[in-house]
Amino acid sequence: MADTTSTTAAAPLTTAxxxxxxxxxxTAQSRAKRRALFLVLPLFLFIVITFILPIGQMLHRSVKNDGFSANMPAISAWFAENPAGTEPDEAAxxxxxxxxxxxxxxxxxGVVGTRVNYDMPGTRSLFTSSARKSKDFVAPFKESLLAADAKWGDPALWGVMRQVSKTYSGNFFLAAVDLARDADGKIIRAPEDRRIYVSLFVRTFFMAGLITGICLLIAFPVAHLLATLPLRYSNLLMILVLLPFWTSLLVRTTSWIVLLQTQGVINNSLVAGGLLSEENRIQMIYNQTGTIIAMTHILLPFMILPLYSVMRPIPPSYVRAARSLGAxxxxxxxxxxxxxxxxxxxxGALLVFILAVGYYITPALVGGASGQLISNLIAFHMQDSLNWSLAAALAAILLGAVLILYWLYDRLVGIDNLKLG
Structure with a gap:
C-alpha cells in the first residue's frame, strides 16, 4: 500500500x-510569445524604417564623404603610400x-573641388580652372601645374587634400565645434571668422531653456485653474488650450509677424495710445524677441497638458488639511x-525644451539673423550649401545633447514618473 501511494505521488502531472x-x-507560453511578437512586429518595423535607419544613415554620413577619394584615385593612392609630411614629388x-x-x-x-572647399574655402575654383587646362599638362607635371596656378605649391593645400583623400574622417565633427586640422594634421581652433557653431549651439540651448521657463510660468497657473474648476467649465477652457493645434503652424507664425512688426498691430496700438512716439517703435520681430514670443505661444500647450494631467487627480483636501494644521x-x-x-x-519641461531645440520654421520666419537656431543652420547646409556631412555632424551633436538631457531627467526625476497626459 505504501509503495502504491509513493508511486502515485511521484507521477508527473498531466493534462486531460x-x-x-x-x-x-x-507550449502555451511559447504560443503566447509568438502571438505577442506578431502583434508588435508592425510597430517594430515602423520604428526601424522611419527612425533607426534614418538616424543610422545620418551618423554614417557625418563621418563619410568620398567626394575626393572616389574621383581622385591616383593622388589618393599616393597619399596612402607616403606618410604625412612627405613633400610632393613628380609622381604626386x-x-x-x-x-x-x-x-x-x-x-x-565640381564634386572634388567642393569637397576640398569644405576644409579650405576658396579652392573650388582652383580645381575647376585647372581641370579645364588639364589636357595641356605635360611632363614635368610639377612645372605644368605650377605654371597653371602657383597655389598648387601651397603645402597647406596638399595637407588638406591628404585629409580629404580618406573616405571616412572626423573632420566634420571638428568643424561642428569650431575646430580644424592644420597641414600636419594637428587639431587647432578654426579661424575666428568661421567660429559660428559653438556660439549657435549656446544660443539654441539658452533660448530653448528661456522659452521652457516662460512656458512653465504661464502654464502652471493656467493648468491649476483648469484642474480646480468644475469639469463643465474646465472642458470649455481646455478647448481654448487645444485650439492652436487646429490651426496651421505657418498661419500662427505669420500672424505673429503681423502683430509684432514695426508697423504692426501692437506698435500701432502703442503709438495711438500715446505710449510710444512714432520714431520709437519697438523692434519685436526678426530678432530673438520675436523668436521667443512666437515659440512660447506655439509650445505653451505642450506644457499645460502634462501639468493638467498631474494636477487634476490631486485631492484639494490635502492643501486644506495642511492649512488646518497651521501651514x-x-x-x-x-x-x-x-x-x-x-x-x-x-x-512638460522636457517636452518643450526638446521641441524648442529642434524648431526650424518659426525661427526661420521671425528670428532674423540674431534669432536663428542651430536647426536653421542644419537646414542651410542640407538645402543650400549641400554640405550634408557637416549637417549630419551638427544633427548628431544635437541628438547627443538631447539624449544627455533625457538621461539627466531619468536620473533626477525618473522616466517612470513621466506624465504626458
Whole structure:
C-alpha cells in the first residue's frame, strides 16, 4: 500500500489528453510569445524604417564623404603610400594631373573641388580652372601645374587634400565645434571668422531653456485653474488650450509677424495710445524677441497638458488639511502641492525644451539673423550649401545633447514618473 501511494505521488502531472503539464504550459507560453511578437512586429518595423535607419544613415554620413577619394584615385593612392609630411614629388604631381584630366572628362571635378572647399574655402575654383587646362599638362607635371596656378605649391593645400583623400574622417565633427586640422594634421581652433557653431549651439540651448521657463510660468497657473474648476467649465477652457493645434503652424507664425512688426498691430496700438512716439517703435520681430514670443505661444500647450494631467487627480483636501494644521498658503503650496506636480513639470519641461531645440520654421520666419537656431543652420547646409556631412555632424551633436538631457531627467526625476497626459 505504501509503495502504491509513493508511486502515485511521484507521477508527473498531466493534462486531460495525457500530455505532461510542464510541457503543455511551455507550449502555451511559447504560443503566447509568438502571438505577442506578431502583434508588435508592425510597430517594430515602423520604428526601424522611419527612425533607426534614418538616424543610422545620418551618423554614417557625418563621418563619410568620398567626394575626393572616389574621383581622385591616383593622388589618393599616393597619399596612402607616403606618410604625412612627405613633400610632393613628380609622381604626386603626375597623379594629380591624371586625376584632374579624368575628373574633367567625367564631369565630377565640381564634386572634388567642393569637397576640398569644405576644409579650405576658396579652392573650388582652383580645381575647376585647372581641370579645364588639364589636357595641356605635360611632363614635368610639377612645372605644368605650377605654371597653371602657383597655389598648387601651397603645402597647406596638399595637407588638406591628404585629409580629404580618406573616405571616412572626423573632420566634420571638428568643424561642428569650431575646430580644424592644420597641414600636419594637428587639431587647432578654426579661424575666428568661421567660429559660428559653438556660439549657435549656446544660443539654441539658452533660448530653448528661456522659452521652457516662460512656458512653465504661464502654464502652471493656467493648468491649476483648469484642474480646480468644475469639469463643465474646465472642458470649455481646455478647448481654448487645444485650439492652436487646429490651426496651421505657418498661419500662427505669420500672424505673429503681423502683430509684432514695426508697423504692426501692437506698435500701432502703442503709438495711438500715446505710449510710444512714432520714431520709437519697438523692434519685436526678426530678432530673438520675436523668436521667443512666437515659440512660447506655439509650445505653451505642450506644457499645460502634462501639468493638467498631474494636477487634476490631486485631492484639494490635502492643501486644506495642511492649512488646518497651521501651514500658511505658501508653505502648503511648497510642501504639499508642488511636490505632487513635479512629474508634470519635468515632463512638460522636457517636452518643450526638446521641441524648442529642434524648431526650424518659426525661427526661420521671425528670428532674423540674431534669432536663428542651430536647426536653421542644419537646414542651410542640407538645402543650400549641400554640405550634408557637416549637417549630419551638427544633427548628431544635437541628438547627443538631447539624449544627455533625457538621461539627466531619468536620473533626477525618473522616466517612470513621466506624465504626458
Amino acid at each position: 489528453d495525457g500530455r505532461s503539464l510542464k510541457a503543455a504550459l511551455a 604631381y603626375a597623379a594629380l594631373a591624371a586625376d584632374l584630366q579624368a575628373a574633367s572628362a567625367a564631369k565630377t571635378i 500658511t498658503s505658501w508653505t502648503a503650496f511648497r510642501r504639499i502641492y508642488l511636490p505632487q506636480t513635479l512629474p508634470g513639470i519635468g515632463a
